[in-house]
Amino acid sequence: MNNLQEVWSKRFNHYMTEVQKYMRFVFTGHLALVLVFVIGAVGYQYSEWLKEVAGTFPAEWIVAMAIGFILALSRPVTLLREPDQVYLLPLESKMSSYFISALKWTFWSQTGLPFIIYIVAIPLLKAVTELSSGQIWLGLAVIVVLKYLNVHSEFNYRYANRGASLAIDRITRGVLSILTVQSALTDGYSYVIIFIILLFVYNRTLAKRVKLQPIPYEHFVKVEQNRMMGFYRFANYFTDVPHLHGSIRRRGWLNFIYSIVQYNQKNTQSYLVYRTFIRTDDHFYLWVRLTAISGLIALFVNIPIVTWIVAAALGFATTIQLKYALLSSGDFRMDRLYPVDGSQRKNAVRKVLRLFMVIQAIVVMLCSIGQPLFFVTGILVIAVSELTFQMTKDPSIEY
Amino acid sequence: MTVLQLTDVTGGYTRKPVIKELSFTIGEGELVGLIGLNGAGKSTTIKHIIGTLLPQQGEIRLNGVTLSEDLDKYRSSFSYIPETPVLYDELTLREHLELTAMAYGIDEQTLEVRSQSLLKEFRMEKRLNWFPSHFSKGMRQKVMIMCAFLVNPQLYIIDEPFVGLDPLGIQSLLEQMDEKKKDGASILMSTHILSTAEKHCDRIILLHEGRVRAQGTMNDLRRAFQMPNATLDDLYIAMTKEQDHE
CATH class of the missing domain: 1.20.58 (Methane Monooxygenase Hydroxylase; Chain G, domain 1)
Incomplete structure (x- = not known):
């Protein structure tokens, strides 16, 4: 047991060093400066717009859709690597402790985004709706619960289906999440409870199917590789990432x-x-x-x-x-x-x-x-x- | 007529030379094999000839000129097939051929005629619009070979040509080499496939620790090693043992 926890923490530390190494360049690059300008400009325009926004503006639905959409994208961060398919194979039955740590990190690292979106939307909700402060903060609690269920369901779905037809899962969770947030913002708390129970049952059903399956290493390794590749591509806009081969498109x-x-x-x-x-x-x-x-x-x-x-x-x-x-x-070229x-x-x-x-x-x-x-x-x-x-x-x- | 002449060439990547006082020539229509153990200096020799490394001492003449005397003439006189294929990820097969033809001043009509026959010979006609990322190692090697033969230069420099090619590819390459030789072109080929070298090369240069250990026809080499009836494999192993005794 301890052994796999150790594997996770070692990987996690390595991953964080890697991310920090490149994030330094991101935040000191020219784009960061431009981003400050853009955020300032957009913030200014937003506050101006709030002064004149109509009371009929469908704020609840728009906020619910933005947040529900983001919540549906809960890709697990497992930090699994290619050799694991061989070396971790004998530990298959003990891997659950590893995945618990992985899902904890997935939850904490991804909750920030829907949080920020919601907080940015608070002035809009105050301007357009008649929600009390307490009700608005309750919305935040609902988002936390939804995120937790989304992270676990997506992981279980990927596990149970070995990565196939993920769109069905995302649409299901997306729709349920949108409806939950919308209900929370329109005072429909009984609906909130029903939708959350539905999501919970959905997750339990998937979890049961997971128990019958071997770990889909191939799928999770691919997810990891894509995620790291995406990160390196992003970092490459700011600095030179050595092990990145620029991809080619015919255009x-x-x-x-x-x-x-x-x-x-x-x-x-x-x-x-x-x-x-x-x-x-x-x-x-x-x-x-x-x-x-x-x-x-x-x-x-x-x-x-x-x-x-x-x-x-x-x-x-x-x-x-x-x-x-x-x-x-750099390298030798024929020309x-x-x-x-x-x-x-x-x-x-x-x-x-x-x-x-x-x-x-x-x-x-x-x-x-x-x-x-x-x-x-x-x-x-x-x-x-x-x-x-x-x-x-x-x-x-x-x- | 001498096509390539190396005179007392000493050089390497750093001050410490890898090849030492290397001298040999290649005549018109000659196929010469450059043979040696790993690290003997084959690739370094080739890099000096193609001009990506400059000799610390001595000189290299190709078609009578050194690289510094007439860069364009020197570079137009040879084409090079590296050991590991070097392709442009962003160019299709057709564009590789077109770029090469353009660089060597070949007109469009000649490009069309030559590339058609090469594509057919190497069975790549259907892959003209493919990018290299979809090619196997052998196909990549074929692209390099086709580009080199498209140029039709005086000298071909081929580094380990047979690795990664399928038997049909090897056959096609050997046929192409033979044809070019008949037209008077010269070929310098480094390889570890000794039986092929023995069969096809007019002369062999045995490199050992950066120096020419022996060179000449098979008979010359047998005499030098005092091993009548020996194959190139036998001679190669004899050279290895010599190294062990040192």
């Missing part, structure tokens, strides 16, 4: 762009760089993300100087990150041996970046139409990008 709808590059020896690197940029998720989504953030700020913050600063900062961030990503030379001029790569990267930064400038400019001197935003993005490319050092090593 066929952008194929027309490649026709810019004529078939000619001089265009060898352009041929390659256009495709590398468009098809590598890391590069392409970096550009999409920063362009979208820049555009949203321009759209919602109607203070020209803020729009300019953000657009320039994000233009700089996009250019420098993509320049490094496309020019730095190192090509009989083409060594400066071709740099010029190709410059061309690709110029095209996509002009698009970013146009997007941001369109979003800031209506502001005085809106065209300044676009000019700034292009100027900052060009200067950044020109003035920063070339990360490639000459071969």
Whole structure:
């Protein structure tokens, strides 16, 4: 027994160190700064909107749906690893103590999100409904109970069905959770009790089926791998995650762009760089993300100087990150041996970046139409990008 | 005519040299096998020839020029098939061929003709629009081989070509090599499959601890080791034992 508890705590510590290592970069990165701006702007708009919101606004249903949806997504964090399928096999009957710890962590780590959403919605509920403070806080208690049942049911369902047709389970729990929260917010406490009992029975039935099954290691390991991969991808936006291979997507709808590059020896690197940029998720989504953030700020913050600063900062961030990503030379690539001029790569990267930064400038400019001197935003993005490319050092090593 | 000439080449990754005063030549239409134990310096030698490592001493001439004298001519004169396939995850098979053709200044018509016959030979016609992530190790190797043969250079440098290829693939590769040889191209091939090397190579270079231990035809090697009738396997093992005695 103790043994498996130890396995869990060792894994948990390792996991936390790993998460902390990368979260440091997340909170010191440029996106964190932008996030502060965005939260500030959105918060301001929200408080302004609350002043004039109509009394007929269906706040209960919207809050219930947002929270019910989040509650239905209760993916278990088991921290199981591939070798466990072999090494933990003899301990199968003792694994329940391991899973109890795992589900405890799953519950505590995931309760925060519905909590925050609910707390953010409290001013809205106060403005639109006639709920007393006590009733509103009771809603929070209902969410805690729902989360607990959701975490256990999802784990048991995955276990019993070895991961198959999860959508059915999520829809069932989602609907029940939405109805429970809605009832709690409209004073229907007898319904709350009925729905909670239904969820409880649902969970017990699944738990009984679990007892007849061997542990579906393969499924849980896959869930873990996907979760860690997702985390590393997220962290990779802020820093370089060494063991991450950027995934590739064809993005066929952008194929027309490649026709810019004529078939000619001089265009060898352009041929390659256009495709590398468009098809590598890391590069392409970096550009999409920063362009979208820049555009949203321009759209919602109607203070020209803020729009300019953000657009320039994000233009700089996009250019420098993509320049490094496309020019730095890590592993050996065949194009190192090509009989083409060594400066071709740099010029190709410059061309690709110029095209996509002009698009970013146009997007941001369109979003800031209506502001005085809106065209300044676009000019700034292009100027900052060009200067950044020109003035920063070339990360490639000459071969 | 000499295609590749190494004269007293010394070099390695750090100051401490891995290959020492290496000298050999490869003539037109010659298939030369580079044979040696793990760590003997085969891959290092190849890296110096393709120019990803620069010699600390000595010089390497390909088609009469060194890399620093005429980079474009030097690089256009060879194609390279690495031991582990190096592909672009973001390019399809068709795009690998197109990129290679573009880089070596091959016109579109020639690209079409050459790639059609290569695709057929290596049974990859149906995979033109696939990305490498869907390829097996052997298929990846085939992509590298097709790109190399598409270029049609004076010299082919092939590192461990037979690992991961199925028997039909090996057969196709050997046929391609034979054909190119007849057209006057030269091939430098490093391998551990000694029976194949013995059968197909015109000459063999035995590398040992970064130096040329012996080189020549099979008969030359038998004489050098004083082992008449020996196979290349016998000679290889004899060389290993020599190392053990040292």
